[in-house]
Amino acid sequence: MALKVYLSGEIHTDWREQIVEGSSDLDVQFDSPVTDHDASDDCGVAILGGENSKFWHDHKGAKVNAIRTRKGIADADVVVVRFGEKYKQWNAAFDAGYAAALGKSLIVLHGADHQHALKEVDAAALAVAETSQQVVQILRYVLTGHLPG
Amino acid sequence: MALKVYLSGEIHTDWREQIVEGSSDLDVQFDSPVTDHDASDDCGVAILGGENSKFWHDHKGAKVNAIRTRKGIADADVVVVRFGEKYKQWNAAFDAGYAAALGKSLIVLHGADHQHALKEVDAAALAVAETSQQVVQILRYVLTGHLPG
């Protein structure tokens, strides 16, 4: 068994690198959104031409990014969505809902302080983790049957 | 043509009532989640038995609520998702992603201050409105071809 895993959500810490490195011995193919914040915000106008309105500036960029995120989620067996400490992160919750509707196995990754606010998202998940290490352990167990310790 | 419309999201203002009343002459059937905040939080343990852990208290409730919200979204032609001024509202964004993945026509309703944070959600929508009145006007136009004014 091999897994395709899409890593959605927070882009301000190195949680993706932790998971990818921790899984380097496993048969996993990872995908993720573009995590360069400025490029992600400006891709629409940088390629397709500037906009006077902030709304359409953002709209063009969000749609170009959607080409990648939809492909990433559609191809994935497992979608990991991380909610960080800051910001609204509505795109993360949107991705979680999108993945859930497609029947993907969902792993949610967040700190205890977000527990109540994320209860509907967690309820759609097959695992709720607090650390990247736990996500790695889940992937290892799923693929090999080996548990930590 | 008749429409089924699901009203998701913020539960602290009367935006649902405004839309339902404004559409009273239209062939629309509205559904929405349980909007009694306490009932929504406690339904799981009230029916299925208490939990010591807040996580499982919330988990049981969120799953019982999902019976209603999944049915509401699955049956809808149009899903309206409102983001209010306060709170994380990740369940609203989750519903928007869920609806988008099912190919539902999505209308997002929010104030201008949330524009940038909601750009991915807005990009999946067929209309982005700021007022309940605009949502009513869209429903009226879609069903009758009549524009305001």
Added chain:
Amino acid sequence: MALKVYLSGEIHTDWREQIVEGSSDLDVQFDSPVTDHDASDDCGVAILGGENSKFWHDHKGAKVNAIRTRKGIADADVVVVRFGEKYKQWNAAFDAGYAAALGKSLIVLHGADHQHALKEVDAAALAVAETSQQVVQILRYVLTGHLPG
């Protein structure tokens, strides 16, 4: 909102009647398999001709019953599966898996003694109840937002 509910599983107690009667004030349409045990066992040969082999006797009956059970599950919004105290009840677990794969909202109903053996089935459910009364309370809450007490 109205619900279609399919009541699968154990046929030796009156749990279906309890749920139907308890929900008599709700907008619910119930379906269930044929619960006449002898008719259910013999329907194939009674209509389509006898078989010397017990396997084919059962096979013909199980397929005729499948016309009803597949229709009932496919049309349902909610599938309630009850596991009683006795027998193998593999058809109940089969129905639960079938309903889960179709994305139906699953409610499992069983006593505490079956908890460990049913953990995979329960994990796919949106509610795990021990009494018919709890199922009625869930349906009432989902449809009206009212909690017991």
Added chain:
Amino acid sequence: MALKVYLSGEIHTDWREQIVEGSSDLDVQFDSPVTDHDASDDCGVAILGGENSKFWHDHKGAKVNAIRTRKGIADADVVVVRFGEKYKQWNAAFDAGYAAALGKSLIVLHGADHQHALKEVDAAALAVAETSQQVVQILRYVLTGHLPG
């Protein structure tokens, strides 16, 4: 033609090994659940933290295991489900129902004593076998057209 085969059900005998070894000359890729009984029972709490309640202990584990079993069934062309002599084995029947609803080719493997109790499961199958050897012969015939003897 090549086949992906998922081997679901009983974990106390070596039937999987018999099938895999007997098919070693065939273009078949096998998957199966984690068959280490203790790891399978405890994977949820071992990775995601302990639970006081047996129900949630089992629940967390069953969901983590579901990441693997859903992937295995979803990817399979053929799902073989074996029912052994002992235990409730409701997860096996659940997998059979899940596979049937997804339109997978189902092979059920069980002894004659379970014939009546499994009639609904057998009725959904394309083959009902009593021995691992027969499953190997089916796979060989399907892939090569060669019959035994």
Added chain:
Amino acid sequence: MALKVYLSGEIHTDWREQIVEGSSDLDVQFDSPVTDHDASDDCGVAILGGENSKFWHDHKGAKVNAIRTRKGIADADVVVVRFGEKYKQWNAAFDAGYAAALGKSLIVLHGADHQHALKEVDAAALAVAETSQQVVQILRYVLTGHLPG
């Protein structure tokens, strides 16, 4: 429970009338293809203009008829396909395959002499009947649980 039943196949005997009349006390809605043989053959050219080539004459008619047959099969819960004594009846077998791929409950109706030639069609069916009376008995049992005699 109510059933939608599509009656496909042979058009030279009154088997449809027998089933419809025998089911007059049941909650069944029947549909069928146009059974006027001449109209069915000529509908394409009669409406859309004549053709010199027999192939295109037939082609236009077969496509106009497909508007009805596809709708009938797609809407049905149960598809009954009858093979009569004469003719190739490839359209009947085509309908059976079409219905099977859509997951419809299939009942095949034919005499014993066609048993071997129809084995693949029968293998996809939930019931193989020899008489219209048996089909009525199946519908009655599925809807009411009552067996004949």
Added chain:
Amino acid sequence: MALKVYLSGEIHTDWREQIVEGSSDLDVQFDSPVTDHDASDDCGVAILGGENSKFWHDHKGAKVNAIRTRKGIADADVVVVRFGEKYKQWNAAFDAGYAAALGKSLIVLHGADHQHALKEVDAAALAVAETSQQVVQILRYVLTGHLPG
């Protein structure tokens, strides 16, 4: 049998009225896009606020109209697409492709002069008509089996 028919395409002649009136004795429910050309062009900005750019002016309107057209096509059994004498009519061809991909029964209505340019669209259709009268005759035949004359 009853039919839902969506009438897409050209809005400058009374072909829709001809079909609706000609079918007044049939069990058909018709839907169509908003055919008020000005309202259709301006609905986006009239409801959701003006745009300086013609592209976004049109974009907002096209998306609001899509709420209606997607619903109309998704609900239809038969989609009739008419290509008139003038204009690009790319929205008509888009609707035809959309309907074809959803497996709808497609009837294309156009004059002989467009035959070569519409060959790919016609190839996906179950009928290619030149007059509204022919469409009425098809609907009458499909529903009643009666041919003209």
Added chain:
Amino acid sequence: MALKVYLSGEIHTDWREQIVEGSSDLDVQFDSPVTDHDASDDCGVAILGGENSKFWHDHKGAKVNAIRTRKGIADADVVVVRFGEKYKQWNAAFDAGYAAALGKSLIVLHGADHQHALKEVDAAALAVAETSQQVVQILRYVLTGHLPG
């Protein structure tokens, strides 16, 4: 572009070999049913045990063969169905209907004498050929754009 092609139908002439050999320079992967007539008839009882009844003898075999044919059709981009001069060949028409319902590109191969009897099958096809050579030419054109001559 590469194509997966399933070759269904008549097993008494060498039409499959003609197509496979004629396509040897093309990027096509062919599959077909087991074409050994005796093995195909007896596979069920040879593996799973004898039956006194011819019906169940055939039934077991047809189901085992279905593991292969369903896989072959489901994986195919193009399904070629050949109707020979003799026999009922209802399995061929069944496969054609099955393929059509799954949206496969269908090529039907038959002599002119079967034209009228196959009009419904031909109407669902993207090409109707009379010779294996024509099928090869279609595959070559589809993959390379080269026409014969």
Added chain:
Amino acid sequence: MALKVYLSGEIHTDWREQIVEGSSDLDVQFDSPVTDHDASDDCGVAILGGENSKFWHDHKGAKVNAIRTRKGIADADVVVVRFGEKYKQWNAAFDAGYAAALGKSLIVLHGADHQHALKEVDAAALAVAETSQQVVQILRYVLTGHLPG
């Protein structure tokens, strides 16, 4: 991440070559229709035999071409549809609608003069470009996160 891209539409300029060459360093697999205009028009009769009627001449060709175009669109992650300066190009708009209904990521490529006539097509797209270079930049950004300049 790798992408499959289908290039639909105008065949009179070298826009496809520009995109393919500009993407030569990217992990993209391109497909397109047969772009030899004469071969595309005549493929049906060249292989399957001549027709007296222009309609059926075109019909046979359009269906043979559909084997390739449906496969190309169905397999694609991204469908690029170009509208040139001339001709009706209804097949391009048909492909766009077909791709949209399948949920493909759609990029529309056209000059500013077609903006109003293509507003419904553009509204279904994730990007509207004016040059092949912009399409290449989108593909590069989606796959690598790199923006031009």
